[in-house]
Structure formats: C-alpha cells, structure tokens
Amino acid sequence: MRARPGAARIRSILLATLAPAILAAGVARATWLEPDPSVRAAQLELRLATRDTVGKPASAALLDTLAEAHLALANVEEAKLLFARALALAPGDPMATARLGRVALFQGQPARAESLLERAAGVVSGVEQDLYAARLRLGRWKDAAALADVAGQPGRAALLRRLDELGDAWEIEGPDEIELPLARCSPVPLVKAKLNGQSVLFAIDPATADVILDLSAARRTGVTLLPDQTPVFWSGSRLVGRDAVIQRLELGPLRIGRVPASATSLRRWSLEANPQGETVAGVIGLHLLERFTPTLDLRKCDVVLRRAGTAPARKALTETGEDAVRVPFELWGEGEITVYGSLNGGRRMALWLGTGIPGCAVAASPEVFEEVGVRAGPVSRAVGGAGALLRGPRWNAVQVPTIAVGPVAKDGARGWSGAYDPGELWRHGVRRDAALSSEFLRGRRVTIDWERMELVVE
Secondary structure, eight states, X not given: OOOOOOHHHHHHHHHHHHHHHHHHTTTSXXXXXXXXXXXXXXXXXXXHHHHHHTTSOOOHHHHHHHHXXXXXXXXXXXXXXXXXXXXXXXXXXXXXXXXXXXXXXXXXXXXXXXXXXXXXXXXXXXXXXXXXXXXHHTXXXXXXXXXXXXXXXXXXXHHHHHHHHHOOOSEEESOSEEEEEEEEXXXXXXXXXEXXXXXXXXXXXXXXXXXEEEHHHHHHXXXXXXXEEEEEEETTEEEXXXXXXXXXXXXXXXXXXXXXXXXXXXXXXXXXXXXXXXXXXXXXXXXXXXXXXXXXXXXXXXXXXXXXXXXXXXXXXXXOOTTOEEEEOEEETTTEEEEEEEETTOSOEXXXXXXXXXXXXXXXXHHHHHHTTOXXXXXXXXXXXXXXXXXXXXXXXXXXXXXXXTTEEEEEEEEEETOSOGGGXXXXXXXXXXXXXXHHHTTOEEEXXXXXXXXXXX
8 A cells, every 4th residue: 555645745746736827827816805826825835834844843944934935925023033943953054044134135134134145145046136135225236236137137237337336326415404395295296306407396206216217308307328228116017217327316405416217208107197297207216215214294295305314314203293103114125115004904915115106095906906805896997097098907996995004094095906017916925915105195294214114104
C-alpha cells in the first residue's frame, strides 16, 4: 500500500495544482461579496502554513513560509516577528534577511533595509527591486542606477547618473516655513508655482514619487529633457514618462533646484483636475514633500511647507487641535504612503494615499468593489467616466457607503471603479487593494509626520 503524503506534501500538491490558475487570474472577476481569486489563494496559503506550523518544532523553513504568507496579506507586524524568530534560529537565513529588509523599507528605515537586503541580493527573488527603492530613498543615485535594469526601470539609470554628477539634487533655498493659498481645493488640490521663472499651476499628490511634468509645459519653460523614458505611477496607473531635471521650481519664496522629474502629457487629466481652467503644468510628488513637514489644509484651502527639523516643523507636530487624530502609515517601494482601513465594513485593506485622482474618494478595481457589495449602476456603465477621457479602460462612478481608516471615516463617498490599475494589487508582493484620493480628505487638515510615520488629521 502506498504511504499517504504528509501535510506539507499535500499542501505543495494542492498549491501546485491550483495556484497557476488562481494567481494568473489574480484580478479575474470576483464572486459577488467574496475576495478575488488571488486573495483567496493567499488566504489558503496562510491557513495551510499556519496548520503546518502549529504544534510542530520551530524551524526557520516553517517560520519563513508562515511569515511570507502573512506578509502577502499585509500582516506586516506578524511577518516581522516570525522572520525575526526564523533569523534567530538560522542566522544568515536569506529569506528572513531579505523580507526583514522589505519590512524595514515599509517602516521608513531605508538604511537598515539596505544593510539587510545587500546580504540577500542574488539569492532571494525581489531583493533587487527593494534594494533599488532603498537606495533611491537614501539619495544613493549611482548605486541605484546600477540596479535600475533589474528593478524594471532601465530608462531611469541615465537620470540617476546625471543626478550623481550634479551632486546636490533637491537644492532648497528660502524660509523655514511658507504658507500658500491653493488655487483650487477640488477636484484635486492645485497651487500656483513658477517653473524656470514662468507662472504655472501644479497639483499636489503624494501618491506619485518624483515631480511629474506636462511635456508641452516642460518644453515651453526650458526644462532639461533627457532622451530616456521610464514607467511612472500617476493617477491610478502606470504610464511612460520622459526623464527630466527641473533647473528651478519656485513655490512662493521657496526655491528648489535640480529637481528630478518625469514628463508626459497631462492635458486630458488636466481637463478633469482643473475643468474650464488652464492646463496643469505638473504634479508635486512625495519626494519633494518629504523634504518638509507638509500640511495640506482642505478646510482653509491652503498648503504649508516647513523645513524638516526646524522649530516651525516641531511646533506644527506638537500644537495640534483638540480634534486631531493620528493615523499610522507605511512607506512602500520608492515612497508610497500606505494606510490600513476598510471599505463598506469589509476586511482590513492596505490603501494607497494620494490626492490626484479627480472627483474621487477611493479608486479600486471592479473586483474589489464587488467584494464589498458596491457595483456601478447601469447609467454609469453606459456613460462611462473619466477613464474614457484620460486613457485606457473606462472608469465607472460608484457610491461607497463608508470608508474607514483608523478613526477617520467618510460616508457616501464617491469612487471610480476601474481607476486603480490591477497591476498595483500585488506590486510589492503584498496585497494593496485601492487608492484613496482628495475627496476622502475634503474638509480636513492633514500634516505628515515623517519621523513618527503618522498622518495628523484634524
């Protein structure tokens, strides 16, 4: 009689049989009120890994498997503890070392992340992408350029080498604190600026990393354009941008030189972001904002930038209003603010925070909305939405009964179904379900506390 396979063997057979179909379908149509197949596969992996670990002698291999399953579902703290236990049992364990590096990156510790990731480079899959992101966040341009190819951004290497040659990128001059009125609060926050001395409009959106420029505005204002092109995240999805370096960007009395940027056409998006107004010339992203303690006030309709580490910055973080609450966040990848919350009372979700998707509190794929019982109506599906105007598949308007992020909540929220690129769901090997945008923050004052990794929301 043939011996029955053990639990680990059964799990391997089951996953080998089901995973290709389930994961390849990653964003296939979800069953109504159930997660999509890729989430169900990850949940199954976690259940099986838990079963195989409970009651067994601790081993690095079992703990690595369980921790990886937790990390895939964005249970970051649980994964961190398990990987640390695995590393204690097997010092030098490549998987635990690599994933603790990823967790350090998420938790705003790029130097520690780089140290850990370097030890696992070439051994564990995905390490080079994480190491590339860590070096970008540390401003190690030349070292990051060496990893651009394996990180999937070969066109960016020339820009990074140029920044290394220039020396001091992000050259900032001006007062420790500035306060600027917003030219528009909604559907996205817009501010007046000067691009190489010419007056223009910029949007503010921490969901993108570098500054994004409208290509025609970049040419008109004499911005240095490089021949290489790189994929960039913008307004819910990825597109190709041309590498650029802004010689001088002025925000009121603040002057910022040698600013890395990507140039692409913003004209169609601008029609939604600033209807019946001038074309928006660019988008201020996270890499500029993280050089300050920024406050975006969508009550008074202004923005305040305080130099990091200065007295005004410290005062802003300590003298908050009585109604202020703090929401922890993580920084994924190059610098993507990720918070945890729920849509319509559903499961805990990782959510990308931004302000650049017009007329929207939350953007997600149809599968994510259907999981929480939200579906576009027949009129919305027939008419389509901004996606038809912007690019790619049409977006459909939906109404989300509730969005909750810690103690911050919004009801009757407008959303775009289809505005969040399905490729972002598992971008870092970790599930992130949707993107929040400016409508979620309307009427609120938000300060980003980089040191404590918290949003101060009033």
